[in-house]
Amino acid sequence: MTARVSRRSFLTTGLVAGGVLIVGLGLDPRRRAGAQSIPGADRFLGKSLAPDAVDSMIAVQRDGSVTIFVGRVDLGTGSRIAMRQIVGEELDVPLERIAMIEGDTALTPNQGGTGGSYGVVRGGVQLRRAAATARQALVGMAAQHLGRPAADLDVVDGVVRARDGSGSVTYGELIGDRAFNLKVDPVAPLKPHDRFRFIGRSLPRPDVPEKVTGHHRYLQDLVLPTMLHARVIRPPALGATLVSVDESSIAGLGGARVVRVQRFLAVVADREWDALRAAGAIKTRWSAGPGLPDHAREFDLMRTGRIERDQEVAKRGDLAALSAPPGGTRTLAASYRWPMQTHGSIGPSCGVADVRADRVTVWSASQNVHGLQNTFARMLGVARDRVRVIYMDGAGSYGANGADDAAAEAVLISKAVGRPVRVQWSRQEEHGLDPKGPAQLLDLRASVDKDGEIAAWETQAWLPIATANLPNIPLLSLDAAGIPQTPGRATGLIYQNIDPPYAMPNLSAVVHWVADAPLRTSPLRAPGKIANTFAVESFTDEIAALARMDPLEFRLRRLSNPRGIEVLKRVATRMGWQPRPSPGPVNRAAAVLTGRGLAYVHYKHEETIVAMGMEVAVERATGRIRVTRVVAAQDCGLMINPDCVQAQLEGNILQTISRTLHEEIVYDRDRVTTVDWSSYPILTFPEVPTLEFELIQRLDQPPLGAGEAASTPVPAALSNAVFDATGVRLRTVPFRPDRVKAALSGRP
Amino acid sequence: MARLTLKVNGASREVESDDPDIPLLYVLRGDLGLTGTHFGCGLAQCGACTVLVDGRAIRSCIAPAQSVAGGQEVVTIEGLGSPERPDALQAAFIAEQAAQCGYCTAGMVMSARALLVQTPRPSEQQVREALAGNLCRCGSHARVIRAVLRAAAPPAGR
Numbered sequence: 001m002t003a004r005v006s007r008r009s010f011l012t013t014g015l016v017a018g019g020v021l022i023v024g025l026g027l028d029p030r031r032r033a034g035a036q037s038i039p040g041a042d043r044f045l046g047k048s049l050a051p052d053a054v055d056s057m058i059a060v061q062r063d064g065s066v067t068i069f070v071g072r073v074d075l076g077t078g079s080r081i082a083m084r085q086i087v088g089e090e091l092d093v094p095l096e097r098i099a100m101i102e103g104d105t106a107l108t109p110n111q112g113g114t115g116g117s118y119g120v121v122r123g124g125v126q127l128r129r130a131a132a133t134a135r136q137a138l139v140g141m142a143a144q145h146l147g148r149p150a151a152d153l154d155v156v157d158g159v160v161r162a163r164d165g166s167g168s169v170t171y172g173e174l175i176g177d178r179a180f181n182l183k184v185d186p187v188a189p190l191k192p193h194d195r196f197r198f199i200g201r202s203l204p205r206p207d208v209p210e211k212v213t214g215h216h217r218y219l220q221d222l223v224l225p226t227m228l229h230a231r232v233i234r235p236p237a238l239g240a241t242l243v244s245v246d247e248s249s250i251a252g253l254g255g256a257r258v259v260r261v262q263r264f265l266a267v268v269a270d271r272e273w274d275a276l277r278a279a280g281a282i283k284t285r286w287s288a289g290p291g292l293p294d295h296a297r298e299f300d301l302m303r304t305g306r307i308e309r310d311q312e313v314a315k316r317g318d319l320a321a322l323s324a325p326p327g328g329t330r331t332l333a334a335s336y337r338w339p340m341q342t343h344g345s346i347g348p349s350c351g352v353a354d355v356r357a358d359r360v361t362v363w364s365a366s367q368n369v370h371g372l373q374n375t376f377a378r379m380l381g382v383a384r385d386r387v388r389v390i391y392m393d394g395a396g397s398y399g400a401n402g403a404d405d406a407a408a409e410a411v412l413i414s415k416a417v418g419r420p421v422r423v424q425w426s427r428q429e430e431h432g433l434d435p436k437g438p439a440q441l442l443d444l445r446a447s448v449d450k451d452g453e454i455a456a457w458e459t460q461a462w463l464p465i466a467t468a469n470l471p472n473i474p475l476l477s478l479d480a481a482g483i484p485q486t487p488g489r490a491t492g493l494i495y496q497n498i499d500p501p502y503a504m505p506n507l508s509a510v511v512h513w514v515a516d517a518p519l520r521t522s523p524l525r526a527p528g529k530i531a532n533t534f535a536v537e538s539f540t541d542e543i544a545a546l547a548r549m550d551p552l553e554f555r556l557r558r559l560s561n562p563r564g565i566e567v568l569k570r571v572a573t574r575m576g577w578q579p580r581p582s583p584g585p586v587n588r589a590a591a592v593l594t595g596r597g598l599a600y601v602h603y604k605h606e607e608t609i610v611a612m613g614m615e616v617a618v619e620r621a622t623g624r625i626r627v628t629r630v631v632a633a634q635d636c637g638l639m640i641n642p643d644c645v646q647a648q649l650e651g652n653i654l655q656t657i658s659r660t661l662h663e664e665i666v667y668d669r670d671r672v673t674t675v676d677w678s679s680y681p682i683l684t685f686p687e688v689p690t691l692e693f694e695l696i697q698r699l700d701q702p703p704l705g706a707g708e709a710a711s712t713p714v715p716a717a718l719s720n721a722v723f724d725a726t727g728v729r730l731r732t733v734p735f736r737p738d739r740v741k742a743a744l745s746g747r748p
Numbered sequence: 749m750a751r752l753t754l755k756v757n758g759a760s761r762e763v764e765s766d767d768p769d770i771p772l773l774y775v776l777r778g779d780l781g782l783t784g785t786h787f788g789c790g791l792a793q794c795g796a797c798t799v800l801v802d803g804r805a806i807r808s809c810i811a812p813a814q815s816v817a818g819g820q821e822v823v824t825i826e827g828l829g830s831p832e833r834p835d836a837l838q839a840a841f842i843a844e845q846a847a848q849c850g851y852c853t854a855g856m857v858m859s860a861r862a863l864l865v866q867t868p869r870p871s872e873q874q875v876r877e878a879l880a881g882n883l884c885r886c887g888s889h890a891r892v893i894r895a896v897l898r899a900a901a902p903p904a905g906r
Contacts (some may be wrong), residue, residue, distance in 0.1 A: 076848030076886055084886040204845060211850030212857060213834055214784015214825030221783035254766060273774040277767065347798055347851045393790075396886040427789040554872035616806050643845060651848060651887030677793040677873050677883060685879040688889040 019745045027384060038067070038099045041107060044631035047179075049109050054137075054180040056109040057130040058087065062176030064158045066091065066098045071111030071370065072123035073103035073391045074207070075398075076709060078644030079119045081205045085198040085640050086124050089191055090131035092155040093171070095198060105373040106252075113368035115399065115492070115523060120640055121607075121705045132188035134180060141174045193699035200699055202643030207393075219365045219392035220350045224420040227352070229272040230413045231279035232477065233265040234425060234433070237670035238287025238519075241480065249283035258282070259416050264604045266413050277615035285565025291669050293518050297439045299337050302462040306515040313459075314499035317506035321447040321455035328450040332546055334539055337732040338440040338531030339664040343524055345680055347395030348430035349402030353410035354420040355380070360387045364407040365394025368473065372404060373699040376411055379483055398655070400490065400522040402434040405476035405723065412481050431680055433476060436523030436665055438491055438517055442498065442535035452547030454558075456506035459498045459536070464521055465513035466491040473623040474520065491521045494528020496604045497712065500536050502558035520666065526708035529603065530656060530715060534733065537599040537716030541582065542729065550579040551720065555600055563635045563696075568600055570633040570694040575613045582724040593618045594628075596721025599713035608636040608709035612653075614689075616721040623741025625722060626687065628656055633694035637704040644694055649704040650691055656714035664734050752817040756780060757827030765813070773797045773808040773814060776824060784854045788883070793884030798855035799824050805862035816834035825854035828861065837861055840899035841892070848886030856882045860896045869900055 002397055009671050044067070048055040059067045068087050074080045082100075084095045101107050103114070111123045135155065142160035144148040146167045155161050161168040193199070210216035235241070242263040250267060254274030261267045267282060269275040293301055325331055358378060366372050369389040377384040393405055406423045414421040419653040425433075441462040449453040467474075467488030478485045499509035544554035552572050571577070575596065584595055598613040615629040630653055639645045662681045666674045674680040719730050728743045754761050754775070763779045776782040776799070785808055785865055788796030792807040799808045801816050801821040815820055829835035834842060837860060847853040856879060863870055863878035870878070875896045884892070 008777075076850060204842070207850070208842050208845055208847055209834060209838075210849045211853050212838045213829055213831050214782075214854045215831050216850055217783070218786070218851065219786065221777075271765065271774075272778050273765075273770050276774075344885050345851075346794060346849075346883055347786055348788075393849065393851075395786075424787070427791060427793075603905035640771035647845065647848060647888070649889070650890055654887035654889055655885065676791055677789060678791075682883060682885065683889075684881075684883070684891065685889055686873075686877040688876070688893070691890050 002629070018284040036246060038101060041101055041104070044101070044107050047107065052183050053108045054130045054133050054182045054184055056648045057127055058134050058180070060134070060171050060175045060383045064097065064170050064172035064176070066093050067544050068098060068100050068127065070102045070123055070127065071108045071109040072114045073367065075114060075367065076396050077648060078205050078641055079124070080207055081203050082640040082644060083124060083127055083205060084122055085201070087131045089196060089198045090128055091135050091158070091171070093158045095203070095659070097158065097622055103369045105369055105390070106388045110370040113371055114710070115367055116705070118705060119203070119707065120703045124566060124640065125702065126184070128190065129186060129188060130184045132190050133182055133185040136185065136188045137180055137182055138174055140295055142169050145169050145174065187368070196699065199638070199640055200642070202641055203495045205644070205734040216393070218347070219352065219363055219394045220347055220424065221599040222352050222392060222422065224352065224354060225422040227422055228268040228270065228417060229275040230259070230268045230421050230423045231275045232409050232429075233267065233279060233282055233284060234429065235286045237286070238292065240289040243285040243287055246283040250278040250281050250574065253281060259413050259414050259508065261481035262480065264477050266409070268413065268417060269737055270473060272424065275742050285724060289670055292667050292671070297668050298340075298439055298518065302439065302441050302514050308465045308513040308515045311495060311511045311513060312509070313495055313511055314507055314509040316504070317456070319456050319458055319506060319508055321506055322445055322458060325447050327453065329447045329455055330546060331445065331447045332542055333443070333445045334542060334731055336442045336444070336531070336538065338534060339733055340435045340439045340519060341524065341659055341663045342431050342665055342680065343398050343434055344663070344680070345395040345397055345400040345401045345430060348425040348427055349406040349434070350394060350422065350424050351403065351407035351410035352420065352422045353407065353414040355411055355414040358386070362387070362389045362407050362411060363392050364389055365397065365403045366407060367397060367400060368404070371473050372407060375475065376408070378472060379408065379411070379478065379485070382417070392746045393400060398525040399437070399492070399527065400435060402430055404473050405433070408475040409477050410696050412477065416614035419625065428675040431675040435490070435520040435522030437527070438494065440494070440528060440531035442532065443538040444535060446539065446543055448543055448546055452549055454502070454504040454543060457500060457504055457508075459509040460604060461495065461498045461511045461532065462514050462515035463511055464489065464491060464492050465515060466494070476520070489517065489521050489676070490523060492523030492527025492743055497529045497532045497536065497601065500540060501600065501602045501605065502540065502555065503560065504558070519665070520670070525655070526711045529708070529712045530659070533599065533601050534715035534719065537601070537713060538719045538729070541597065541716070541720040541723065545582050545723070548581045551582055551598060552577055553579055561602065561609070564602055566598065566696065567609050567633040567635055567694070571598060571611040571613045571631050574631045574633070574692055574694060577613065582720065583727040584724050586727050588724070591620055593725040595622060595721045595723070595725025597717050597722070597724050599716035599720060600711045603707060603709035604710065608634060608704040608706065610634045610710045610713055612710070612713040612717045612719040614721045616718065616725055618722055618725050620744060623737035623739070623744060625661060625718070625735055625740060627689040627718060629690045629692070631692045631694070633696070634710055635696040635698065636699040636706045636709065637698050639695065639706070640703065641696050645695060645706040646693055649693060649710045652708065652710035653691060654683055654688060655688070656711040657718065660715040660718050660733055660735060662734050662736065749893050751815055754813065754817055754822055755819060755889040756782070756822045757824060759850075763813070768814055768878050769812050771809055772799070772811045772813045772822070775813040776808060778893040782826050785855060786851055788852070788855070794852070795855040795859060796852050796857040798882065800858055800862055803865050805859045828857065837864065837896070844891045844895040844898060846888055846891035846895040852882060852884045856884070856892055860886055860899070863896070864900055870896070872897060881887065
């Protein structure tokens with residue numbers, strides 16, 4: 001068999017028809033269920049997309065199978081099973097009969113981007129209401145059909161039966177392939193939780209078998225007929241512009257050629273390796289860049305930089321106890337610093353686009369396909385309904401990595417060459433150019449009275465400002481291509497949780513919104529709230545230590561929310577928490593110091609509640625910190641699928657331990673210099689601690705979200721445990737060995 | 749145009765390339781359509797592209813295809829099992845639900861396979877060390893460790 005033949009045969013099994021990838025026709029339904037799109041999905045084109053219409057979310061086929069349309073996508077988080085559990089529950093349909101189409105602007109309603117831990121909380125709850133509405137309608141139809149009152153009917157596996165056995169009719173017979181033409185009824189009765197069959201069970205995800213066997217089709221694997229592989233040629237300095245390109249420098253490299261759109265430059269080739277070789281060989285000249293600020297002064301520059309405005313996040317009483325502390329009060333002040341970090345997706349971003357005269361189709365791992373649809377329509381000057389953006393899985397993203405930029409670059413190049421184009425970023429591009437989780441600086445002050453009460457607390461945070469109401473997603477390459485976009489920045493809601501959750505009479509929490517940031521920013525998992533909770537929960541520990549109080553008891557005494565108290569107590573019990581002030585007795589002679597710490601968060605003060613305890617070992621000679629044990633208790637309300645919730649907890653914890661111990665984006669005056677896994681290391685298998693969980697299921701409560709909250713207490717629990725072990729307080733992330741060693745030896 | 753003969757997943761495959769240095773990864777994905785092997789870094793730092801060559805785990809992103817064109821047995825993730833018939837190791841990953849985005853997973857399965865060939869009953873520490881060069885960003889590590897240990901454990905009742 002020759003390569004050409006095998007490549008062709010590959011193409012015939014990866015057909016593309018009408019914009020939908022058709023993978024493996026005739027495979028068993030279990031496999032199909034794992035794909036992001038399904039065979040023949042285009043038969044639904046023209047269906048309702050209205051956010052309040054049942055038809056925009058649910059279709060019932062003649063054979064009784066159900067298709068659900070979900071705007072919020074599954075990023076490896078488990079919504080492919082959770083959404084089926086929700087719909088299967090309300091409709092009483094077996095889950096294997098439910099197919100799911102996600103993140104396709106032509107087929108799924110715009111439920112907003114996938115983020116904020118709202119996949120189930122908003123997308124799933126909308127779907128549940130739609131399914132309940134559909135069930136109510138179907139039972140009504142069945143009542144007419146069977147000539148029985150609805151109250152005498154039951155639904156079993158998609159069949160409506162008269163309870164006395166006198167007759168039955170299937171969903172498929174009642175509505176098959178026809179529209180409901182119904183608005184979602186916000187008061188359609190939901191199934192009571194004591195009758196749940198699917199919700200609350202840890203059912204396996206449909207995409208895992210494909211993922212572990214290499215059969216799962218990622219965006220990076222998409223091949224379209226006549227598709228060209230592209231690499232974007234980047235300037236040596238951020239913001240530098242192209243002066244000239246020597247096209248002869250890539251002559252003979254497998255037919256690779258240059259594509260230039262004004263000052264945006266790329267190379268394309270039929271084979272990916274040839275595009276890559278050409279990108280390495282091409283000779284270009286660029287202007288000097290405008291220059292980046294001094295990384296070593298990053299936090300000073302935030303403090304002294306232009307402030308767009310101040311925002312008061314919380315205010316109670318006054319700060320007299322800080323400005324003029326009464327006798328017997330002690331005051332405390334500390335600064336906490338969080339560095340800029342990358343999403344660190346394991347697969348660099350990719351985008352595939354097919355720009356034609358009459359329609360534009362883009363395949364993207366974006367977490368915001370509907371946002372991209374608008375952005376590309378503006379960018380190309382075409383009507384929005386001519387642009388279709390279809391989600392396909394990429395490597396995990398956690399916010400907004402380079403996916404949106406790569407998609408835009410594929411659009412630019414496809415338009416220029418008139419063929420489908422796949423843009424694949426390199427590792428160096430992903431680390432260097434993905435929009436970053438921003439640096440954050442927080443100053444805290446408190447005064448503590450002689451009884452250990454917090455007389456006053458002040459938080460001042462310096463955070464880079466997000467641009468409100470941007471009409472577009474800010475994209476990397478549009479400026480070079482001469483395509484106007486409203487300049488601006490996205491960061492997510494990074495000001496939340498800068499104020500403590502504890503009872504105290506006097507509190508002020510203010511954000512100074514910094515006008516500039518050295519690099520592009522984006523929301524990165526639990527945007528801002530990891531750094532904010534790091535500061536607040538570490539500082540809470542500092543106050544408890546000053547008052548010589550046990551950190552657990554100190555928190556419990558200031559909390560009134562019973563759900564908050566419960567998670568803390570569960571962690572304490574599981575850990576075998578010994579009440580005593582921190583630090584513990586520090587053995588100055590020991591080579592390895594051990595300690596325990598904890599932290600607490602009520603995410604956004606109104607969502608998921610997490611308490612987290614950690615045990616650490618600190619090597620005195622090297623400064624290396626090992627997290628040996630993590631115990632997390634979480635109350636996120638109703639859990640549709642507890643195992644998927646636990647997987648999110650695991651991910652939150654391990655990813656944030658990595659960010660806390662290892663990660664910092666560094667740049668020189670031209671560009672990011674931490675552009676691979678050796679200069680920007682992340683957590684590895686030998687470092688993974690023992691993980692223990694207390695998940696609180698609340699079947700009678702709304703779901704509160706699982707994707708982010710548990711990341712936020714991680715750095716403070718870790719820092720508090722290091723303090724407990726060593727008596728040294730770490731306030732600047734990452735806690736790298738050199739920094740820890742210096743702190744242990746008392747050096748600044 | 750050089751012609752290379754590779755033995756991949758038990759079958760002899762011929763590919764053509766005008767670049768003798770083309771890495772195995774691009775031949776597997778681009779020419780042979782074996783897209784289960786993923787590009788992660790191109791620097792042998794992350795392990796997403798791991799395949800087996802004569803039973804040993806290698807990084808296909810930096811291994812020239814011609815270096816394995818001398819009759820070596822190349823095995824990719826597709827050479828183990830399928831979604832319908834996963835092999836024992838893959839079945840253990842499924843049982844533990846040991847993947848989130850899954851992009852790094854194939855490389856981990858291949859590294860673990862190489863470990864189990866050499867060390868059928870590894871300790872947890874050996875599993876961790878064997879996977880030290882495979883990076884995961886979603887945080888599936890604990891499940892992956894459990895999956896490998898599960899695959900290595902003797903079946904119940906024996």
